[in-house]
Amino acid sequence: MRYYPINIDLHDQSVVIVGGGKVAARKANRLIAAGARLTVVAPILAPTLAELAKKGALRHLERDYRHGDLAGALLAFAATDNPLLNREVAAEAKERGILVDVVDAPRQSAFTTPAVLEQGDLLITVSTGGASPSLSRQIVAMIEPLFGPEYAEAVSLLGTAREKLLTEKVVNEYNDPVFAELAALDLPALIKNGQRDVIDQILLKLSATGARPGPDGADKKEPS
Ligand SMILES: C[C@@]1(CC(=O)O)C2=NC(=C\c3[nH]c(c(CCC(=O)O)c3CC(=O)O)Cc3[nH]c(c(CC(=O)O)c3CCC(=O)O)/C=C3\N/C(=C\2)[C@@H](CCC(=O)O)[C@]3(C)CC(=O)O)/[C@H]1CCC(=O)O
Numbered sequence: 001m002r003y004y005p006i007n008i009d010l011h012d013q014s015v016v017i018v019g020g021g022k023v024a025a026r027k028a029n030r031l032i033a034a035g036a037r038l039t040v041v042a043p044i045l046a047p048t049l050a051e052l053a054k055k056g057a058l059r060h061l062e063r064d065y066r067h068g069d070l071a072g073a074l075l076a077f078a079a080t081d082n083p084l085l086n087r088e089v090a091a092e093a094k095e096r097g098i099l100v101d102v103v104d105a106p107r108q109s110a111f112t113t114p115a116v117l118e119q120g121d122l123l124i125t126v127s128t129g130g131a132s133p134s135l136s137r138q139i140v141a142m143i144e145p146l147f148g149p150e151y152a153e154a155v156s157l158l159g160t161a162r163e164k165l166l167t168e169k170v171v172n173e174y175n176d177p178v179f180a181e182l183a184a185l186d187l188p189a190l191i192k193n194g195q196r197d198v199i200d201q202i203l204l205k206l207s208a209t210g211a212r213p214g215p216d217g218a219d220k221k222e223p224s
């Protein structure tokens, strides 16, 4: 496996993009949606970025990049149209132990960004190991019709049900099949078809199940 996939919680984390063009704008939108504290270093910003700066959604350092601009960042993006400068940014990131995406040089990057399909908390990401970003994008377009907004609602329902079972500390071997059974019910299809009554019955049955303690009530596992 060339890349190891993870999901990073960027809420309130500092991220720096060097460069303010079209590519920077694409990365910035998702970073802001993920709650990052974003700084963009660039003498000139693309219109969408300028708009975000005006709204206070990002901090704009309106000048050329200087060594030191990455201080305190968790992640960095080298996204200028100058390959040599992008490598300088990558070098500073390495010095500081900051993970960097060099947008014109995947081999010099510590990470790359995938194409994304998002429905609420459902996140499907596609990577080609840098081989073909266009194919990643096309694959998302291919599967998009299969995962409509009903998936956002289903994931939210499943999450609430699971949290309820876990916080009520009724987690034991018995709940594993309950979670598996719930996930297998095809809630998205029920939601899409408007079968609310069936969903209500399932949830009712679930809360009855949830109220039932484990075999002796003693061997309760912590959530995993
Ligand atoms: C998926 C997506 C996510 C995103 O950007 O967030 C993404 N690129 C997207 C679009 C796109 N990128 C490019 C084109 C023009 C057509 C073409 O060249 O194919 C288009 C198409 C378009 O714009 O429609 C050109 C390009 N991209 C890279 C290079 C440098 C190189 O390969 O050396 C060059 C050549 C630059 C040049 O030569 O000028 C590099 C990377 N692009 C990646 C991700 C990472 C690998 C992802 C993977 O493994 O699949 C990686 C390695 C680094 C990174 O960017 O993280 C996003 C689509 C999502 C969306 O829009 O929904």
Ligand SMILES: NC(=O)c1ccc[n+]([C@@H]2O[C@H](COP(=O)([O-])OP(=O)(O)OC[C@H]3O[C@@H](n4cnc5c(N)ncnc54)[C@H](O)[C@@H]3O)[C@@H](O)[C@H]2O)c1
Residues within 6 Å of the ligand: 018, 019, 020, 021, 022, 023, 024, 041, 042, 043, 044, 045, 046, 063, 064, 065, 079, 080, 081, 082, 085, 103, 104, 133
């Ligand atoms: N990874 C990807 O998805 C992808 C896609 C297309 C292109 N690219 C590559 O990314 C590069 C950037 O593409 P773009 O379309 O965003 O370019 P662009 O021309 O729209 O933007 C370049 C930005 O870099 C800034 N910049 C230039 N010198 C700077 C400096 N010294 N300090 C700080 N900022 C500086 C400019 O002000 C501008 O905001 C391209 O050269 C291309 O190789 C990557």
